Amino acid sequence: MEWKGVINTYRKYLPVTDKTPVITLHEGNTPLVKADNLSEELGGNLQIYLKYEGMNPTGSFKDRGMTLAVSKALEEGSKAVMCASTGNTSASAAAYSAKAKIDSIVLIPKGAIALGKLSQALIHGAKVVPIQGNFDDALKLVKTITSKYPITLVNSLNPYRIQGQKTGSFEICDVMGKAPDYHAIPVGNAGNITAYWRGYKEYKNHGIIDSLPKMIGFQAAGACPIVKGCIVDKPDTVATAIKIGNPASWKQAEMARDESGGLIDSVKDDEILEAYKMLAELEGVFVEPASAASIAGVKKLNEKGYFKKDDCIVCILTGHGLKDPDRAIEMIEEPESIPATEDAVVKHLRLDEG
Ligand code: AN7
Numbered sequence: 001m002e003w004k005g006v007i008n009t010y011r012k013y014l015p016v017t018d019k020t021p022v023i024t025l026h027e028g029n030t031p032l033v034k035a036d037n038l039s040e041e042l043g044g045n046l047q048i049y050l051k052y053e054g055m056n057p058t059g060s061f062k063d064r065g066m067t068l069a070v071s072k073a074l075e076e077g078s079k080a081v082m083c084a085s086t087g088n089t090s091a092s093a094a095a096y097s098a099k100a101k102i103d104s105i106v107l108i109p110k111g112a113i114a115l116g117k118l119s120q121a122l123i124h125g126a127k128v129v130p131i132q133g134n135f136d137d138a139l140k141l142v143k144t145i146t147s148k149y150p151i152t153l154v155n156s157l158n159p160y161r162i163q164g165q166k167t168g169s170f171e172i173c174d175v176m177g178k179a180p181d182y183h184a185i186p187v188g189n190a191g192n193i194t195a196y197w198r199g200y201k202e203y204k205n206h207g208i209i210d211s212l213p214k215m216i217g218f219q220a221a222g223a224c225p226i227v228k229g230c231i232v233d234k235p236d237t238v239a240t241a242i243k244i245g246n247p248a249s250w251k252q253a254e255m256a257r258d259e260s261g262g263l264i265d266s267v268k269d270d271e272i273l274e275a276y277k278m279l280a281e282l283e284g285v286f287v288e289p290a291s292a293a294s295i296a297g298v299k300k301l302n303e304k305g306y307f308k309k310d311d312c313i314v315c316i317l318t319g320h321g322l323k324d325p326d327r328a329i330e331m332i333e334e335p336e337s338i339p340a341t342e343d344a345v346v347k348h349l350r351l352d353e354g
Pocket of ligand 1: 087290
C-alpha cells in the first residue's frame with residue numbers, strides 16, 4: 001500500500017480531525033537497518049539497528065513534526081511560521097510552508113549552519129535571517145516575536161512538533177514487533193528524545209508493546225548542558241546541529257532519562273567524527289556529524305561494559321550526510337586528478353603490478 005506520511009498513517013494517535021488539512025511530503029517510513037558490521041566492530045555483543053531518519057523528504061527527522069505543526073498552523077488560519085534553527089528545522093519549516101503556501105521565517109546563527117541546510121531554506125523560499133548570535137539567542141528572539149505578532153512558532157516548543165515526532169517510536173515498534181532494550185539518540189534542543197519517549201509510552205498504554213526501552217541520549221562534550229546540569233553560554237562542537245547550550249525541552253529530557261532508567265552522557269568531537277566515518281565505511285550509511293553522536297555514545301558505553309550480551313539497541317540517525325558534505329571531504333582529503341588516459345588510470349591504480 002502507498003505510504004501517505006505520518007499523519008495519515010498514525011492519525012488515531014494524533015491531535016487531528018477529518019477537517020485538519022494534511023500538509024505532507026510523505027515523511028516517515030524510514031529504514032530500520034540492522035547494523036551487523038558495526039555491531040561486530042564494537043565487540044559483537046550487541047544487536048544494533050539504525051533508524052535512518054536522513055531518508056525523510058528534507059533529509060532529517062524534523063519532517064515528522066513539521067508535517068503536523070504546519071498542518072495545524074494552517075487549520076488555525078495562520079499565514080506564517082517562524083523558527084530558530086541550527087539548520088534542519090529551518091529546512092523542514094521552509095519546505096512544508098512552501099507546500100502549504102504560507103510564509104516561513106527562520107532565524108539562524110550566522111555562519112554556523114551547514115551549507116546544505118541553508119540552501120534548502122533559501123530554495124524553498126523562506127525568509128532567512130542570519131543573526132549575530134548563537135542558536136540559543138535565536139530561539140529567545142523567536143519566542144518573543146511569535147508571542148507579539150500573529151506568527152506561529154514551529155520550534156519543538158510547539159506541542160504538535162513533539163506529537164508528530166513520536167511517530168518514530170511507532171514505526172520502530174511496528175517493524176520490530178516490540179520496543180528495543182535501548183534507544184540511543186543525539187540530544188540538542190531535546191525535543192526528539194522527549195517525543196520518542198512519549199511515543200513508546202503511548203504504545204505501551206495501548207497494549208501494543210509490553211516493555212519500554214531505556215533512553216540513552218548523547219550531547220556533544222562542548223555543548224552538554226544537561227550532562228553538566230547548567231546552561232553552556234558558548235556551546236562549541238563540530239556537530240553544528242546540536243550546538244545548543246540551553247535546550248528548550250531540558251526538563252522533559254531528564255524525565256525521559258529518569259523514567260526509563262537510562263542516561264544522558266556526552267561524547268567528544270573526535271569520538272563523533274570517528275563514529276561518523278565508521279558508519280559510512282562499515283554500513284554504507286552517510287549521516288551528518290550530530291547523528292553520529294548516538295553511535296559514538298553506544299561505543300563509549302559498551303567499552304565501559306554498560307550493556308548486557310545481546311542487548312538490542314536502536315540508534316536514531318537524525319540527519320543525512322549530504323547536508324554537510326564539506327565535513328566528509330575535509331576528513332578524507334580530496335584525491336588529486338590525473339590525465340584522462342587508460343595508461344594513467346592503470347598506473348595510478350597499480351593494476352599493472354599484478
Ligand atoms: C541532525 O534544526 O535544533 O534534541 O534547529 O538537526 O530534538 O533538538 C536540530 C537538532 C539531532 C537534536 N540531530 O535534536 C534545529 C535543531 C540533528 C539535528 C538534533 C538536531 P533535538
